[in-house]
Amino acid sequence: MGAISTFLWLDGQAEAAAEFYTGLFPDSHIDEKTHTTMDYPGGKEGDVITVAFTLSGRSFIAMNGGPGHPFTDAISLSIDCSDQAEVDHYWSALSEGGAPIQCGWIKDRFGLHWQVTPRILPRLLADPDRAKARRVMEAMVQMVKIDVAAIEAAAKGARH
Structure with a gap:
């Protein structure tokens, strides 16, 4: 089985969030940024669509998914x-x-x-x-x- 990552849907703030979190917690770093190859509801061709990062040794992926899916306190x-x-x-x-x-x-x-x-x-x-x-x-x-x-x-x- 592969690793399990926490996936975070953001509205255009994936890079900023990943940079903030990795700067705040020890044993943290940005692993990879992926750019989209086409326009989509959350961005345009060439924009960063996902940022994979490690936060205190745990795997996360932040995605610029667009509006309409805010976080709740359920997680x-x-x-x-x-x-x-x-x-x-x-x-x-x-x-x-x-x-x-x-x-x-x-x-x-x-x-x-x-x-x-x-x-x-x-x-x-x-x-x-x-x-x-x-x-x-x-x-x-x-x-x-x-x-x-x-x-x-x-x-x-x-x-x-």
Whole structure:
């Protein structure tokens, strides 16, 4: 079986998106740009139609498919952040021209949805002490960007 790639349909922004994402994440690069050999609803002959890129070691293809197919939050990419500094770094970059949502979710300027999640959050939400997990969940649902210190305080039963 061949590799599985995530395919992203964009409206004329495939190159810009691929360049932004590969510049943001480590172990990332543009692999190949393909130019169309004819006019099509999303562009003209000679335009870039697809950009294959690697994002943190994973394969993606961005296509200039034209209008009418925006991303929804039914699909998102999740970033596993080691600490608050990483959360802040990715949150800042992805929110530029984008829209923060809630519970660590954000829609970037290309319309793609992301979950910027500190590694500790899923661990605390799965804690066998269900009262602790509930306090963490209650704290998280009140947040837009996740605050690691606040969820740790909630886990301990304290307010941050």
